[in-house]
Amino acid sequence: MALDANSVKHDQLKKWVNEVAEMCQPDAIYWCDGSKEEYDTLMKEMIASGAATPLAKRPNSVLFRSHPSDVARVENRTYISTTKQEDAGPTNNWMAPDELKAAMKKLYKGCMKGRTMYVIPFSMGPVGSPIAKIGIELTDSAYVVCNMHIMTRVGTSVIDVLGADGEYIPCLHTVGSPLEPGQADSTWPCAASIDDKYISHFPEENLIWSYGSGYGGNALLGKKCLALRIASAMAKREGWMAEHMLILRLISPEGKKYHIAAAFPSACGKTNLAMLESTVEGWKVECIGDDIAWMKLGPNGELRAINPEAGFFGVAPGTSYKSNPMAMDSIRENAIFTNCALTDDGNIWWEDGDTKAPAHLVDWKGNDWSPETKEAPAAHPNARFTAPASQCPVICPDWEDPNGVEIDILLFGGRRTTTIPLVTQAVSWEHGVFMGASAGSETTAAAIGLKAGVRRDPFAMIPFCGYNMGDYIQHWFDMGDKLGSKAPKMFYVNWFRKDANGKFIWPGFGDNSRVLKWMCERIEGKVDAVETAIGFLPKVEDLDLSGLKVTDEQMKELLTVDAEAWKAELPEINEFFNKFGDRYPAKLKKEIERLTANLSK
Ligand code: GTP
Ligand code: SPV
Ligand code: MN
Numbered sequence: 001m002a003l004d005a006n007s008v009k010h011d012q013l014k015k016w017v018n019e020v021a022e023m024c025q026p027d028a029i030y031w032c033d034g035s036k037e038e039y040d041t042l043m044k045e046m047i048a049s050g051a052a053t054p055l056a057k058r059p060n061s062v063l064f065r066s067h068p069s070d071v072a073r074v075e076n077r078t079y080i081s082t083t084k085q086e087d088a089g090p091t092n093n094w095m096a097p098d099e100l101k102a103a104m105k106k107l108y109k110g111c112m113k114g115r116t117m118y119v120i121p122f123s124m125g126p127v128g129s130p131i132a133k134i135g136i137e138l139t140d141s142a143y144v145v146c147n148m149h150i151m152t153r154v155g156t157s158v159i160d161v162l163g164a165d166g167e168y169i170p171c172l173h174t175v176g177s178p179l180e181p182g183q184a185d186s187t188w189p190c191a192a193s194i195d196d197k198y199i200s201h202f203p204e205e206n207l208i209w210s211y212g213s214g215y216g217g218n219a220l221l222g223k224k225c226l227a228l229r230i231a232s233a234m235a236k237r238e239g240w241m242a243e244h245m246l247i248l249r250l251i252s253p254e255g256k257k258y259h260i261a262a263a264f265p266s267a268c269g270k271t272n273l274a275m276l277e278s279t280v281e282g283w284k285v286e287c288i289g290d291d292i293a294w295m296k297l298g299p300n301g302e303l304r305a306i307n308p309e310a311g312f313f314g315v316a317p318g319t320s321y322k323s324n325p326m327a328m329d330s331i332r333e334n335a336i337f338t339n340c341a342l343t344d345d346g347n348i349w350w351e352d353g354d355t356k357a358p359a360h361l362v363d364w365k366g367n368d369w370s371p372e373t374k375e376a377p378a379a380h381p382n383a384r385f386t387a388p389a390s391q392c393p394v395i396c397p398d399w400e401d402p403n404g405v406e407i408d409i410l411l412f413g414g415r416r417t418t419t420i421p422l423v424t425q426a427v428s429w430e431h432g433v434f435m436g437a438s439a440g441s442e443t444t445a446a447a448i449g450l451k452a453g454v455r456r457d458p459f460a461m462i463p464f465c466g467y468n469m470g471d472y473i474q475h476w477f478d479m480g481d482k483l484g485s486k487a488p489k490m491f492y493v494n495w496f497r498k499d500a501n502g503k504f505i506w507p508g509f510g511d512n513s514r515v516l517k518w519m520c521e522r523i524e525g526k527v528d529a530v531e532t533a534i535g536f537l538p539k540v541e542d543l544d545l546s547g548l549k550v551t552d553e554q555m556k557e558l559l560t561v562d563a564e565a566w567k568a569e570l571p572e573i574n575e576f577f578n579k580f581g582d583r584y585p586a587k588l589k590k591e592i593e594r595l596t597a598n599l600s601k
Contacts, residue, residue, distance in 0.1 A: 034155025056346025089468030114179025253282030266446030414441030432490025470583030
């Protein structure tokens with residue numbers, strides 16, 4: 001076990017590892033080989049220390065409980081550090097690289113005392129494939145190592161691909177909780193104060209520095225930090241796209257394959273849609289990815305997408321055999337659960353799952369919990385499961401194809417109780433970019449400290465864009481120019497409309513297949529649509545609603561354009577776009593002017 005550091009030929013990498021070790025002063029350095037033996041050994045140690053609880057009901061699976069202050073991404077502590085502030089843009093936190101590095105170096109000094117520093121060689125995308133990017137994460141968290149084993153491709157083969165001078169993205173992470181000699185560790189070490197946490201990106205040098213958090217995207221640096229923030233900046237420079245999108249294959253009863261990529265904000269339904277079980281007879285979904293898509297022009301000018309990840313880091317609450325059976329089957333074994341509740345017989349439990357709460361649980365904070373005396377949910381709303389994508393029963397046979405799949409349909413969306421119809425088709429690429437750019441969503445528990453209410457979240461990328469958002473939107477227009485007639489068709493969806501009693505109007509989940517089917521029929525030219533001020537809406541008779549209990553009134557509510565509500569929203573969209581200043585794309589301005597004129601016709 002462990003990779004022999006002496007076998008590493010990459011001198012620059014070894015130099016960087018030694019420099020970090022000098023600064024952070026770990027007790028030991030361990031090079032990860034990515035083996036099962038390594039995973040099992042680390043997990044055994046964490047079980048022995050009390051950090052992890054084995055689950056009798058799920059083979060090779062464990063539960064972790066985080067510190068109550070460390071439960072999700074921290075957007076207000078996330079930085080895009082470019083030489084010029086305008087290159088980070090109005091939607092990102094910014095600090096000058098020198099200043100940010102100086103502040104963080106103070107914190108990094110001696111931060112790994114009493115701990116082991118793990119060197120994790122990982123690949124985003126299949127190892128050795130031309131589209132893959134290699135990262136090296138240095139971390140003092142064994143929890144991070146085990147999660148990275150599942151979420152990325154970790155191992156000796158990555159070091160082999162790097163050779164003596166291959167390119168990699170350095171990712172430095174620490175929980176920021178050094179131990180004095182003899183000091184007992186806590187079960188979830190992290191920085192004591194949220195103001196000491198930093199999730200920093202230096203896109204001009206492809207560098208990531210993270211300090212103080214052990215949770216999700218703050219700590220598993222291949223995911224949001226590398227595959228979205230750093231990759232989006234690389235993609236802009238190199239003419240491709242790194243997007244917060246699921247990828248799925250939809251197969252029609254005739255066997256025709258359609259590929260869909262969809263951008264919904266965090267906790268707004270990507271994992272669910274990605275592995276949906278269709279309720280329309282004969283239609284089938286295969287999952288390619290549930291969170292991130294890297295998309296490039298293919299040899300024939302088409303848009304091709306790959307999933308750079310190897311696992312799912314999914315929202316647990318709400319997941320059930322009714323809502324997402326394929327996710328439930330993916331987490332039967334070999335899974336890591338974080339901040340779920342624990343049952344007396346050694347299983348995990350969360351709100352809106354398959355079973356009612358039993359009389360006794362241990363909640364995510366480790367306290368006794370019962371439905372009678374409860375003061376708060378037993379599972380944290382951002383409780384998560386980590387599971388290998390290969391365990392998903394409907395994983396697409398081509399999910400690891402380095403050539404990716406050709407995207408036919410791009411979807412945007414968000415969580416909106418009012419105003420936004422069930423589905424709208426863009427009338428052009430430019431209009432579709434406007435739809436994506438103006439997307440708004442009610443905030444969720446996936447990030448700490450967000451105000452409740454609707455926020456603008458262009459392409460679900462507001463927390464993940466590694467450069468100026470105005471330039472990012474322009475990049476979408478530019479990609480449309482390159483794609484020309486090969487451009488995928490674009491749609492906007494909203495599964496989350498509520499009625500006066502606060503109940504979801506649309507059944508959602510598997511029944512979203514009915515909307516996907518309509519999209520395929522649209523792109524085949526099989527069905528007409530109603531042209532409205534905001535785009536094409538379905539004729540209700542063209543939606544396959546067989547066997548569904550929705551009333552005509554409800555469908556009408558889901559499919560009408562509320563012009564007054566839209567008009568009321570325009571000032572807010574304008575205010576948001578105006579922040580782009582001299583980076584405000586002219587084509588975007590033209591689209592909002594067109595919508596404004598349409599709405600007052
Ligand atoms: P991240 O991993 O944070 O990026 O989230 P995600 O976009 O993958 O969201 P996910 O699919 O995990 O869904 C988040 C929550 O939304 C869960 O509680 C789901 O049960 C709920 N949800 C997903 N799809 C639907 C739907 O069609 N209708 C309704 N009402 N809820 C949904
Ligand atoms: C998200 O918040 O969009 C996630 C979870 O996918 S995390 O990896 O923590 O960012
Ligand atoms: Mn996500």
